[in-house]
Structure formats: C-alpha cells, structure tokens
Amino acid sequence: MNQTECGAVRESIPDVVAGEASEAVVALVQAHVLECAECAEELELARALHASRATIPVDVSGAVLARLRREARVSTRPWWGVSAAAVAALALGIGITGGPTSDVVPDAGVEAVAEAEEEELWLSDDGVLAGAPVFEALSDEALADLLDELSMLQGGQA
C-alpha cells in the first residue's frame, strides 16, 4: 500500500469519524480502507473511541454560576460589614443580643460571613467550631456565674 496515501488517510480519520471531513475525503478514506487492513483497523478504533466518548453526567452551569455569585457578594462586602457581621454572629451565638439584629447588621452581611466560611470551617478534632463556647464543659457553678453576668448585661442594655 502507498505509504503517502496511508499517511494522508490516517491524518483524516479523526475528521471522518467526527463527521467533519469533506465528501471527497470521506470517499478517499472509504476506498482506501477496502484495500488497507491497517488503516481499516485504525478507522474502526477511532470510530469505537468516538462512539464511546464520555459526557458529563450533570450540567454544572448552575453550580458554577452560583459559586461566582457567592464570590461576587463576598468580594463587594464593605469592610465594616465584615466586623459588624462577625460581632453580630458572635452575639447571636451566645445569646446576648438585646434587640432585633437587623438594625445592627443587614441580613446580607451575616449571610455573606456564613457563606465565606462554609467551605473552610475551622473545626476542632471533635467537630466543634473552633472558638465557639462549649456550655456542656462548664460546671453548674460556672454556668450560674455566666448567667448572672448575662442578666446584668441585658439589664444594662434595657
């Protein structure tokens, strides 16, 4: 078999199996493989690979856009939003807020902090959020002292 023709046919095989070759090229390849076992084998192999190519099991466009939106919200948050949201989140966590939080921190700010942290929560070995108070570890006496302090704080705010 003519080596030059084999070379040209093999170059064109991917386009033929993808349906992107011209009619003339398809005809040339079809005629060639009738007489060339090696090129016929290569054509079959390329057809098998093209036919079994993987497709993504789920459309990820929604997930990608959601992550982009989340990033955009976090990056456009003002600096005071970060600290105010952090203070509010801490206050909410230990229950010492004296009134509605929306006056102090907009919901979007709290949401942004939660979203910013959800991917990399700093957890301790037992799965407790680092820095969060662990009331179970307190003795009855310590708990009573803490409650007294909280009552005084809330009394002072009222």
Place this chain on the structure above:
Amino acid sequence: MTRFERAGPEPSDSELVERGRSGDEVALGALVRRHQDMAFRIALSITRNEDVALDVVQDAFLKAFRALDGFRGDAAFRTWLGTIVGNEARGALRKAKRRRESALDEVGPVASDDKDVAQAIEIMDESSRARRMMQELPEKQRLSVSLRIEEGLSFREIGELIGSSEGAARVNYFHGIRRLRELMR
C-alpha cells in the same frame, strides 16, 4: 420573537466571552454548557475518576471566569479552558496522591485480582475495550488521542493545550494510536 421567527445563529465563543466579561450570566452559562463535556473528558483523561473530574471541571470554569479579563483571545477559548482544566486535574491528582500516601500507611496496598480484570475486559464490547485500553497509555499520548478523536482539535491546538509543539502532539497521537492498536489485538 414571534413564533415564525427563526432563532439566530449561535453566538461564537468570542462573543460569549465578551459578554461574560461584563458579567452577563447567560453568556457564562452558555460557555459552560458548550464546553463542559470537553472539560469533563480532559479531566477524566487525567484523573481517571468521575467524581474528581466533576470537581475539576467546576473549579476550572471558575478560574477561567475569574481570569476572563486576562484572556486576550490569542488562543481559542476552548484551548485556553482546556489548559486550565489540565492544570486543575494535575493539581487534583497531586492532592489525591498525597492523601493516598498518608492513607497507605494505615491501610496498606490494595490487592488487585488480574483474573477478574481480564474476565471483565473480555465481556466488554469493542468501544468499552478501546476506552479501557486508553488508560494504559502515558498521559500525553492519552490526551493527544482523546483531544484529536473526541474533540476534533488540530495538532496545533493539542500542542498548546498539553504544553508541547505541534510536532510533538502529532508524534504523541500516532504513538498512542499505534500502541492502542497493539493492545486491542
């Protein structure tokens, strides 16, 4: 649009990129849907794991969109994206390797039953068998074959994507195909 009007031609990648730069989510979503299959195949070709490949695809699109302002359009968007996917996939492989190495200390090597594998291959149809054999190729050959046959990329584009010359991409492709034919016999 009235019901008799025909939809216009699909916008090109360049048009979608331009719209995406100004934050047009419809354009960005269209870019993802247009190229996610290719991105997935590249990621799968490198990581050989569907779940990891899916994560890689998402991360790669995010990286691409964040860097859209820096994309000058010298290469086609799909080639540029493919390069990002390739880098992400290799990064994921490195991470997985590090995790595996530390896990191996605890679990030890997993024994493979060659007999079972051989039997499984025997009952696969020709396409599945070819795909299975692809995994035997070195990464650059595997990617060159995949990108040429499955994506229809030119050798120049493949070279750009795998970080080699057009000639090297061609050599990798033909070596890969020859090796596959040998494995299939």
